[in-house]
Amino acid sequence: MHMLLLPLLLTFLNLSQAQPPSDAPLSSTVCIIGAGIGGSSVAHFIRKYSPDLTPTTKIRVFERNTIVGGRIATVNVAGETFEAGASILHPKNLHAVNYTKLLNLKAREPSSGFSLAIWDGNKFVFKTIEISSNLPLFDKLLKLPFIENLVSLVNSGLMFVRYGFSLFKMQNFVQSAVGSFSKYYEDTGSRPIFETVDEMLKWAGLFNLTTRTLQDELVDAGLSPLLINELVTVITRINYGQSVYMSGLGGAVSLAGSGGGLWSIEGGNRQMAVGLIDRSDVALHLNEGIKSVADLGDHYELNSTKGNNYICEVAVVATPLDEINIQFIPPISIPERKLQHTHATFVRGLLNPVYFGLKATAKIPDLVATLEDPELPFTSISVLKKHNEEESTYKIFSRKPMADTLLNSIFSVRKETIRIDWAAYPQYHAPEIFAPFILDGRNLYYVNAFENAASTMETSAVSAENIARLILSRYFGKEVNP
């Protein structure tokens, strides 16, 4: 008898010695709904900040699609891979920079010196010139890093002629917002854990930008109506499918997304989400959506589309709740929000110069952008790659699907067409009202509450990092001070 008991007792003693000093539970499960950049970042930061929890804490990630990445996705045209969803990163997107290093990914700089024109439906109201090489002299004379990505340096001269000093005012406006945003990278020792989006934005000095329209902010910043109605409009339409009446913070982020030094990840940005999930020791459930989340007192029960039930002590929603149907028991309450649908249409073929009143396809600029006019059937058309004289791959953004008849008038040759309807980002209305990070006052969290501030890969990562810290401090009783 005693002989048998002894080993058991010893095991018990060993266990109690290994027990963490805090009240942290011995074993628990964190369930994450959504394997986009938000969900994968929550998993990453929980592991990064608390490696000691790994043996006792299981992380499950549920993804209703068959692949990881969410709104970051690639499309294959003529054997080449192009970004189909979230496509650009800013040089100050420090989480993305770190992910790239951590995951051994390669950054890719966008091609510079392409031509841009603004189309009003009948004519080009502004057009840059096509040039093949940068002129270093101009670089020194007129440095406008802000629009470097949109156009070549010579062309920033043309821009200056049209828009004048307003361009610099626009640049200052953007730099100030980007500077405030950088506070979210401060050391966790001095950076609070935020329980609400409002608190998080106020701390960085960004909240006020969500209370007014971009138009009002830019008028106050002294920008000319011409610049607002043309270039700024073109940029907010391309990045968020919306006009300058969107809220100011989303607008500022959108303008930052047209500046110099933009980059992406070779082979596709979605590799960030893939890599983070791979190295975060998670159980990944692909092709399995969550139908209901029921609070059963000390844990949640998640029922999936595959008919499975999962018990989770912590549950994280990392997908916009606006267009999916998850039943919460008891019900949760979040402000109503509409998502802006952006239709991305990829065409392999050749644009028809006649549509634009031109004589030759070669005269059509690499990026045709448009003004805010409900009659215009598309937002932008850009060349992704010139395969040869007869054939290029183009990406078209529009607010409605591009009908075949319309495509037939815009293109003289069309060999391949791929259409994607993205529920891409929120429709921004100032003043923004934010959903809670903590949906039920317990351990049910919502990463995408932050999307009403601005929706980008990086803002998702920033929100996810804060959610990971909330979970570690509220559930596991850990302050994060790496």
Ligand SMILES: *[C@@H]1O[C@H](CO)[C@@H](O)[C@H](O)[C@H]1NC(C)=O
């Ligand atoms: C990026 O990684 C470095 C090195 O691990 C770290 O010191 C820095 O805080 C990280 N930056 C962010 C924004 O997390």
Ligand SMILES: *[C@@H]1O[C@H](CO)[C@@H](O)[C@H](O)[C@H]1NC(C)=O
């Ligand atoms: C935001 O607006 C409020 C009210 O108008 C004002 O008191 C406050 O100083 C503003 N905050 C910032 C950071 O500009």
Ligand SMILES: *[C@@H]1O[C@H](CO)[C@@H](O)[C@H](O)[C@H]1NC(C)=O
């Ligand atoms: C979830 O599944 C369990 C087991 O089948 C069931 O008892 C429970 O009622 C389901 N919950 C919901 C909200 O459907």
